[in-house]
Amino acid sequence: MNTTIIPITKENIEYLISCEKQIESVDRKEFKIEQCHKKNGFKLLSTDKKHSFSVFMRINEEFRENFSIGLVYKPVLDKSIMLFRCNGPHNHKERPNSEHHKSYHYHYEVEENIANGLNPMDHSEIVEEYATFREAFQFFIQRCNIANADDFFSEYTEQVFNFMDE
Secondary structure, three states: OOOOOOOOOHHHHHHHHHOOEEEEEEOOOOOEEEOOEEEEEEEEEEOOOOOEEEEEEEEEOOOOOOEEEEEEEOOOOOOOEEEEEEEOOOOOOOOOOOOHHHOOEEEEOOHHHHHOOOOOOOEEEEOOOOOOHHHHHHHHHHHOOEOOHHHHHHHHHOOOOHHHOO
């Protein structure tokens, strides 16, 4: 694997999120229940084999609308960088009245946060594109350009009508 470290600029963050990727391995076949969450993850490699990533998936067992799917960039010999994360509504300890945390939303990293050592994922957008984990997974797969997701997660990538979902 010939991974490459690139400068973290706005353009490169967008490139890393949207470049075509392939799933290299999945943590486990089934979600594992841990601390009241269903958890799983997988490793990605850009199709040009220059960039490696990991993805984590969490679904709260009690409140299934509280979920998280995140893309983490793994540059060689450097710390990991969370680039993009889809979430369902959830409480936030530091920002209990935050509007976006009450809705389905996604977070994205910005150059200024990384350069200044600020809280990652401080930027977010409320979305209407998803209202379930399955829909968020499909949105995430498309946004992060993961080419072979069907090979590993067909139960989540198969398009279904909202009223038929889980």
